[in-house]
Each structure stands twice: as structure tokens, then as C-alpha cells.
Amino acid sequence: MEINPIVIFFAAIFTNNMILANFLGMCSFIAVSSDIKTSFSLGQAVTFVLTFTTLINFIVYRYVLIPLHLEYMRFIVFIIVIAAFVQLVEMIIDRYFQTLYYALGIFLPLITVNCAILGVSLFMVIRDYSLIQSVAFGVGSGLGWMLAIVAMAGIRQKIKNNPFPKGLEGPGITLIITGLMALAFIGFSGIVQIQ
């Protein structure tokens, strides 16, 4: 596959947005998107972890699993890499960057179970990306995820005091707004397209 990494980067943000086109990372998206500041912190944490886990997973997959013909073990290996990386980052920033730790601290454990992280690694394998393409895809997906969750938090804050049907309160209305956002993002599909 010969797609320019820059194209992949922008496609991952706009046309193949993790939440709005691939439905990944919905759980924390719905749970956390009630406040802009928290959403922004979580978005940063996701982007950071996504960038590095995609890189590590690419290296592990290409240079360890393929030579050993253990491709089918990728689920276990990827999830261990992600869990270990998150744990490591948590310890490092706790030790050296106290302020950052207070901003991101509680979100880091949440990220291990964020399906977007594992999803990006799996997409990378299925689409057969090269190293640079994978990193561009990882960063782009993270930024796209952050864009979606921050926009969502903004909208939810605006409509907080508006009345809607009882049954739609909470997750129901969030899903409808997400649907409208996805509809809006389809407008970008003319710019770039992967797959």
C-alpha cells in the first residue's frame, strides 16, 4: 500500500475518525464528555498513548511476531504492550512530572481498556501500513478522537439546561448528537479517502 503518510494523518482525523466512522472508544467518550477541560486532558492522554503504542506494536509485530510465525498471538501481545506502556507512563510522569500527573493521572488506567487504542493497532495490521504510515495513523487517530470528544463536551455544555424527553437524557441524547456530528463529518469525505 502506497499512501502518503500525510494523507493518512488527515484521513484519520476527518474522514476515518475513530469515533465517528469506526465507533471506537465510545465507552469513555460517553462517560467523560460532560466537561471540556476533562475531555481535553483525556484526549491528550489518548493521543500520547496511541502514538507510542502504535509505534511499539508495529515494531513488535513486524520484527518479532512475523519472523516467528506467531501472527495469531497479536491480540494478547498488543494488549500486554498497551497495558505495560500505560503502567510505565503512569510511573514515569508520577515521578518526574507531578503537574502532568495530576492532570492525566486518573485517566491513564482508563486508557488501557479504551478500544480505540487496540483498534488502531489492529487496523494498522489489517491495512498493512509501513512504519511512517503507522505513526501518522496513530497520531492522526488520537487527534481525531480528541477533536470529537472536545466538540462533544462543548455541545453538551451548551444544551445542559435544555429540556428533552425523559427517556433520552444521558446516553440517549449523547448518541443522537454523535450521530449528527458523524453526519457533519461525512462532509469531509470528499477531501481525502483511505480504504
Add this chain to the structure above:
Amino acid sequence: MNKKTKSIITMGIWQDNAIFRQILGICSALAVTNLMINSLVMGLGLIFVTAFSELTVSFLRQYTPKHIRMMVQTLIISAYVIMVDIFLKAFFPAMSEALGPYVGLIITNCIIMGRCESFAQKNPPGYAFLDGMASGAGYAIILLIIAFVRELLGFGSLFGINILGESWVSWTLMIMPPGAFFMLAVVIWISKNIFKEKSENGGVKV
């Protein structure tokens, strides 16, 4: 059927349904529901993984140290997901292609982890297995309901068989991502109203 068995089944399928009661595991619920057949395979895969993971976790519950139990659970789940993946690749390669990364993403489906943590850790293997089946079935049923509407309106067909005839103009929106979000919102809305009525009659507490 004794009382506990009955209550596990009704809790899993209806009262504590993972998708519309607890809003868990919706990533895959949205992604695979554009076709009935995809949803059916995904649902069966999830029933298998949940039931056997719970069984294994329950067998090992006395031997697993408390502080590493999450890691153990994740590894158990991953092992079963790998089985499903290999099975699909070997016998249904087209299906494996269509589901893409979403088979692997069963691992991060919060339903399985949630049930292992809240039920299998405290109950004997037989009940844990049953609970896994019931929770998985509850998930599969919702998937099929959403897929039914999306495929019928989006393609005019069910399981790939044309139902609505040639004159039907497909709603392309339904098979695109927004359709999935709207459908799930509607399902949650309807279920909330049903539960609200029940709780007003002194039935199920919401």
C-alpha cells in the same frame, strides 16, 4: 429450573442488559450492525467468549491473587478471542474479512470484563457459565434488533435476501455510521420508557 437459574437468565437478557441498561460494549454494537449476518456471527462469538471466560475465571477464582486478577482475566479473554478469530479465518474467511478488527476488539468489550469481575469472581463455575450465556445473549439480541432495522431500511433485505422488492429506495444513511448512532439512541429511548412504566407500577427499580 430453580430460582437462581431463572433470575440469572432474566437479569442477563433483560433487566441488566449490557447495552441498553448499562451502556457497555457499544463500540462493536454500532460497527457490525449494518448487516444481520455480521451481527449474528458477532453475537455468537461474544456469547462463546463471555461464557467460557466466565467459566475459566470462576474455576480459577480461588487460585488467582487479588491484585493481578485483571491481568489474568484479560489473558483468559484474549485466549478465547484468538480461538474465535482462528475459527472464523479457517471456516468463514469472507466473514472474518467483513468483521475486520472488530473480532479482536471483543477483548476490550467491557461486557466480558464487567461480568468476570462482578459475577464470575464470586460464583461457582456452573452459574458463571450460565451468566455468560445470558449476558452474551442479551447483547446478541440487541445487535440483531438494530441490524434488522438497519439492513431492512438500508438495503431492503434481511440476511442478504431481498424483502422489500426492486422499487424500494435504500436509505443509504442507515448503513452509514450516523444511522447506527441514531438507531442505538432510539433503542435506548424505547427501553428506558418501558422500564420507567414498570417502576411506576412498583415493578423493576430503575
